[in-house]
Amino acid sequence: MVLEISQETFNNAVKENVEILGLSEEEALEEAIKQFEAQGVDLTNIIKNPMSSEENEGITEIVQKLERLQKSKSQDATINDTLELLKAECDKGIAQRVAAGKADAYYVLLNIYETFNEKTVQTNTLKTLIALMTMQPDLLDARGVEFIINNLKDQNQDPQLQRLILKWTKECCVAHEMNRQKIFDAHIVDIIKGFLTENTPNEVIREALSVSRALVLDDDIRVEFGKAHEHARVIASETLCAIMSLLSKFKSEEQINIDILLTLTALMVRSEFCKKVDDAGGLELLKSVMETFANSDKIIKNSFKLIKALAGNDECKAHMFTKGFASVMANSLLSSMKSAPAVTAGLAAVAAVTLRNPENANALYQANIADIIVDAMKYYSKEKSVQKAASWAIRNMVSRNKHQSAKFLELGVEELLMEDLKKFKDIEYDVKAALRDLGCNVTLKEEWTGKGGALTTGFRRDND
Missing domain, CATH: 1.25.10.10 (Leucine-rich Repeat Variant)
Structure with missing residues (x-):
């Protein structure tokens, strides 16, 4: 079983190395990493270069400003500028994303999307959500799963927004088995199948295929046994024919063919599915x-x-x-x-x-x-x-x-x-x-x- 520690435990170890051993901050950080890795501790989600208090406060202020704009329903350029500012901070690294998450950026962003029925604001909100939750999928909760399913079910949804929601869904699945299971159990496969038609924009198809592959990952080291095989079995049973049809429809388009090939390979977990591909030409x-x-x-x-x-x-x-x-x-x-x-x-x-x-x-x-x-x-x-x-x-x-x-x-x-x-x-x-x-x-x-x-x-x- 993989050992894990909290961010606080790691920070305290660095602090003790400075105060007790008299090491410089850089040496203390390096020593703490060596100590925990020697003990078999997984440090994947640990911030190894914590931000200064000023940087942390700056991110908190941006989130608070967005919250005020959402509550006042102020639909002007300010909200888009502020969303782009938060996205830029999240793009800097995991430390900034963690700080934004602790400031409740996740909930604020969901509220903004649901408050403003305007494409530019919603587009910027989704882009910021993706940046916030890249390699930080733990923020997803039941409300987020419901948000994903309801918006993807909306047949009047703008294709660009659909693509971004699917992209965000994929980020929620990477390295997080429980998120995969929650999203899968919410019947997202039925929705994905509906996207796999020649009438769907190429970029939406590619993101839908990407979600399919994310649902069959087995990359969460915190979980001893996942459901990757079960997910692959269901997805293959429901979508193989549709995917094969896409392969025949988009013969001359390289990018979508790459996604189709990747997805078919990920789904070939049973001999019967290989035979099904053969039978379908x-x-x-x-x-x-x-x-x-x-x-x-x-x-x-x-x-x-x-x-x-x-x-x-x-x-x-x-x-x-x-x-x-x-x-x-x-x-x-x-x-x-x-x-x-x-x-x-x-x-x-x-x-x-x-x-x-x-x-x-x-x-x-x-x-x-x-x-x-x-x-x-x-x-x-x-x-x-x-x-x-x-x-x-x-x-x-x-x-x-x-x-x-x-x-x-x-x-x-x-x-x-x-x-x-x-x-x-x-x-x-x-x-x-x-x-x-x-x-x-x-x-x-x-x-x-x-x-x-x-x-x-x-x-x-x-x-x-």
């Missing part, structure tokens, strides 16, 4: 996207991630290669060779589609994937992520197709893998697995002798 659409945006590293990277996710279904994995994915994957790896993230994703996808599937491995082999894998290893000789993914790909390519080993060895892959063993100790298992399946002089190290010793994993060379 998703493989043909994915192939078309990769061909259309062959020069977009972001599209290619996220397409490879989706391929890896879809490979979780054996039937779907087999269908890919009856639809020409071998040449598309090979060409995409070549076209994105200068992007390490895209290459890493591509090699991981190769590993996924060839796992226990010699037919796919043969198809990729015929598409000269061996040359491309070795070229990638040479080009990114210092990139551990590339070398690890390449090791997986090689292992799965040759494990059931031993005839391919000769080609890899001819290209000099053994020397490259041996160099990896010297440079990257923490991927030793992956590299030696590839060497073993290539038929190189590597044998499995005994992992457990049954004598009560520590469990170790790895390989050893015969001459070690």
Whole structure:
């Protein structure tokens, strides 16, 4: 279980380091951080550079001014200027956002939005709310959830305001499991589904997809078990068909395709959903996207991630290669060779589609994937992520197709893998697995002798 402390406890520790140990403020701060981290305390939400009292008072005064303007219903330029001033303060950092939150900025902003039925004021209010709650989602309460749902349900709502409300909703979900559950339980999935149509403005669709992904995050270290899988199951069941329809409607628009690919990948938590994408013509659409945006590293990277996710279904994995994915994957790896993230994703996808599937491995082999894998290893000789993914790909390519080993060895892959063993100790298992399946002089190290010793994993060379 992760240990947490209050801001007050942290501040007192810094103060004691100054008063008792005679350290400077900078040294006292550094020492306090070291002390708590050594104890396993999570300091993510702790302000490590507290503001001066003058700065804190300045933020409080801005919030109080907004409250006065709201109560007087003074709808002039002053309120917009003051909102922008508070947003600027919140944009400076977490210390300023915490100070604004303690001054009740959250409630004041909700009151302003509900008091002034004017687009500019409401737009500035939402932008300020987003700035206030970025990495500070704890402020959300039942009123905020109701605010989100009611405003998103309003069919007469301005698209720009809808986009900002969705953006704020996403910020409320990041790193906060309880917020995710409250928003999900308020039936936001039904609302999101309504946004996933070709008649909805692109920016609103993109934010709706972003909320979908935020609802399936598992990033709140304060919660031992979340509901990411359950949320993904429901969202996939309700929205997959609509998302697939969007993929066919927006074939030429790069940004929305990136969001669609990211969302589909996040939702592929069950084999049945991979099959559903296949049945809906998703493989043909994915192939078309990769061909259309062959020069977009972001599209290619996220397409490879989706391929890896879809490979979780054996039937779907087999269908890919009856639809020409071998040449598309090979060409995409070549076209994105200068992007390490895209290459890493591509090699991981190769590993996924060839796992226990010699037919796919043969198809990729015929598409000269061996040359491309070795070229990638040479080009990114210092990139551990590339070398690890390449090791997986090689292992799965040759494990059931031993005839391919000769080609890899001819290209000099053994020397490259041996160099990896010297440079990257923490991927030793992956590299030696590839060497073993290539038929190189590597044998499995005994992992457990049954004598009560520590469990170790790895390989050893015969001459070690």
